[in-house]
Amino acid sequence: MDEWRRWATPKERLRWVQALVTEKPRHPFTFLWRHLSWAGVATRRKLLGLKLKRDEPLRFRLIKGIVGEQYPRGGFRSSLGWTGLRLLQLAELDAPPDHPAIVKALQWLKGRQDPEGCFLELPSVPTSYPAVWGEEVRFSPIAIGVTAFALCGLLRWERESYWVQRAVQWVARQVLQRREICCLPCAVHALHALAISRLDSATVQAAMERLVSWLSDHQSEQGEWFANPEASYAVLFALGVCPSPAARSQISKALPMLAGLQFLDGGWGRSYRAEKTWVVTSALLFHELLETFVALTDRCPWLGRPIEWLEQMPPSLDESPTAP
Ligand SMILES: [Zn+2]
Numbered sequence: 001m002d003e004w005r006r007w008a009t010p011k012e013r014l015r016w017v018q019a020l021v022t023e024k025p026r027h028p029f030t031f032l033w034r035h036l037s038w039a040g041v042a043t044r045r046k047l048l049g050l051k052l053k054r055d056e057p058l059r060f061r062l063i064k065g066i067v068g069e070q071y072p073r074g075g076f077r078s079s080l081g082w083t084g085l086r087l088l089q090l091a092e093l094d095a096p097p098d099h100p101a102i103v104k105a106l107q108w109l110k111g112r113q114d115p116e117g118c119f120l121e122l123p124s125v126p127t128s129y130p131a132v133w134g135e136e137v138r139f140s141p142i143a144i145g146v147t148a149f150a151l152c153g154l155l156r157w158e159r160e161s162y163w164v165q166r167a168v169q170w171v172a173r174q175v176l177q178r179r180e181i182c183c184l185p186c187a188v189h190a191l192h193a194l195a196i197s198r199l200d201s202a203t204v205q206a207a208m209e210r211l212v213s214w215l216s217d218h219q220s221e222q223g224e225w226f227a228n229p230e231a232s233y234a235v236l237f238a239l240g241v242c243p244s245p246a247a248r249s250q251i252s253k254a255l256p257m258l259a260g261l262q263f264l265d266g267g268w269g270r271s272y273r274a275e276k277t278w279v280v281t282s283a284l285l286f287h288e289l290l291e292t293f294v295a296l297t298d299r300c301p302w303l304g305r306p307i308e309w310l311e312q313m314p315p316s317l318d319e320s321p322t323a324p
Pocket residue numbers: 139140143144145182183184185186187
């Protein structure tokens with residue numbers, strides 16, 4: 001078990017983190033500890049379990065900013081994907097479930113469900129969305145990914161509802177019935193949604209297994225997926241919520257590669273750094289691999305990127321291939 005979880009009270013946990021951020025400049029928590037994004041707030045509140053007074057004005061401002069973008073009917077940009085993303089961020093910011101904007105967004109999504117259980121964008125709405133880690137992902141209008149993407153946010157609020165579970169079952173059936181898994185964005189959003197649905201139906205379990213083993217088929221001996229270290233954020237978004245030993249062992253194998261990809265300030269990526277760092281850190285915590293990772297970077301400090309690199313790198317390095 002990771003060390004910080006053993007601390008019983010928030011006060012002791014706070015002291016532990018405060019010592020950590022002074023002693024370990026490269027720890028992912030050091031990077032996220034003062035970050036003013038939703039991912040920073042989510043790290044402090046949800047990963048560290050610290051409801052800090054200093055975060056409250058920021059948290060309300062971030063929630064207000066998101067809610068201010070909502071269209072009168074309840075969607076965001078009239079898009080299923082954008083609405084799903086905003087619901088995910090509002091959940092990670094711990095917005096209250098009875099917030100009128102959330103109630104309205106959920107109603108809007110419910111009204112957009114197809115009789116089959118899936119969600120289809122209107123023909124006039126583009127099916128390309130910003131992923132949680134910043135990269136733009138594009139789906140074909142009938143892709144599994146459109147429904148799965150919306151579910152990643154929706155499930156954080158409505159996991160128990162029958163209509164949401166129908167959408168989950170639709171995704172699981174599609175994963176099993178299609179001859180091939182079409183692309184990385186569909187796979188990772190489907191796996192994230194299926195995992196957080198916690199439905200233990202045989203279909204959902206089998207679909208998750210197929211997706212995990214598909215990702216494993218695309219992992220090299222060095223630990224990277226799809227021959228591209230930058231694909232890690234997408235893959236970890238999925239494996240990082242997936243409670244299977246097969247998911248954990250892929251992440252274990254990737255630790256040296258992840259260390260080589262991390263900047264010496266504790267963060268990952270050039271743009272959307274807090275979001276990427278949140279994805280990686282959440283995955284490591286979920287699988288209780290954070291301590292192992294930090295021990296590795298202590299032992300092998302040469303694995304890691306000097307922070308000056310950030311200025312030299314083209315932003316395109318943040319983009320992983322849309323299709324393998
Ligand atoms: Zn696809």
